[in-house]
Amino acid sequence: MATGRTHRPATRSRGIPEATVARLPLYLRALTALSERSVPTVSSEELAAAAGVNSAKLRKDFSYLGSYGTRGVGYDVEYLVYQISRELGLTQDWPVVIVGIGNLGAALANYGGFASRGFRVAALIDADPAMAGKPVAGIPVQHSDDLEKIIQDNGVSIGVIATPAGAAQAVCERLVAAGVTSILNFAPTVLSVPDGVDVRKVDLSIELQILAFHEQRKAGEEAAASDGGAPAVAARSESADQGPDGDLPAVMPA
Amino acid sequence: MATGRTHRPATRSRGIPEATVARLPLYLRALTALSERSVPTVSSEELAAAAGVNSAKLRKDFSYLGSYGTRGVGYDVEYLVYQISRELGLTQDWPVVIVGIGNLGAALANYGGFASRGFRVAALIDADPAMAGKPVAGIPVQHSDDLEKIIQDNGVSIGVIATPAGAAQAVCERLVAAGVTSILNFAPTVLSVPDGVDVRKVDLSIELQILAFHEQRKAGEEAAASDGGAPAVAARSESADQGPDGDLPAVMPA
């Protein structure tokens, strides 16, 4: 969910619905796992199960990309991996800067999933002079005074903000002024950016609050129905068999 | 958005649309800021601007909660803070456990926004025996052998999974079996859970891929515009990339 007023009204990017774009990485992950197990083809039903979506939805999603399947057989795994990667722009290198190297920023810098898909941490930036030069995840932290130069020298167009909320908007403006056009914001603030700049927000506190809402509702329902209806917890919804995954790097998810 | 999520069919919880629930924390944050500045009332227009949404949407959202505004004046800040907090279930204490104390798990444990709204980190759990007893964010890490006991002793119903992808499903199952009914998943995996359990996913890699998609599209449009119409993709690093609509049966791996 892009926050700020960045959102383009309903400009369906190149005919591919936003909802579909958001699912492509999911498919890609499932396909990559299949690829590593040398599975040659997969049906929409199987792949949908692995990605946790409806098979009709998956087929419709793929139909926006073109007709890459073979009726009666399914989809060629390698070919689909390539097509989706290309569509998402993962066949090219994306230098990324992380601004704000606190607990979270450091964790992000150490995140292995970054490098795995064309994203490369080009620089770590922090406002604390004491951090300057100190290596985090093998990369020396640079001072925010040099932010503009770092962005330009590295041709960075994607920035990650992991600063405290109070600093986020100012950092955002400097990033945008220096040429960044996509921002992933971890600070609990609404960023306002010019048109043409995309902002996506990740907010732990919000996620927890949404869970709390449903949790409260469940508790209420349970209390109300404690006599009558049986809230029998049963059957597993899917049987997604994710292999050992072996998705390497010691560190964390994302 | 932070997110993906394993969504319940369409059970409109207590008449409040899911989309509205997802925005309530946003309003709450803006309102809290106003409250701290001792602002007594706020109009839908002002509050909407602060939260980064449309004012009509905000009014409709609030209408699901009841009529808490005064026409011609606006909304009473304190009252609204209370109503939304109550609606979200933040007036009660929610003990939370974090499983997987790596870089990310530690960052989450240190995250201040947790405690600020009724969420209390009741325990940190890790599978590494070497971590046991070691304090992180002032809380001693406990071994995952004791997971069930920890959940039950603390009455935990919300769990955060920050383990590597390979361990996530197993951890998830143990959490659920022990009584957890809401899960915030940071591991890059599709979790399958029984009905009645809510899962929300936060996936950094997916967010970046979505940004890359839009970034690539922007680059393509820019090139097309300067070029005079031909949809050529601007070479960023070394893009051996065909046009956006390259339907060419490129490298179809046999």
Add this chain to the structure above:
DNA sequence: CCATCTTTGTGCACGCGTTCACAAAGACAT
């Protein structure tokens, strides 16, 4: 070459969410 079987691709209908636009409600001045 034909029949059968599998799986894709999609037309269609439905429901949710968003937005507009306006009537109703209340504050405030005279």
Add this chain to the structure above:
DNA sequence: ATGTCTTTGTGAACGCGTGCACAAAGATGG
């Protein structure tokens, strides 16, 4: 009181996303 002005609350229209259900496409076997 009465009129004016501001702002809420919401009816209605529209558009997007989802899922069903099926025809078309191709594989496979005889």
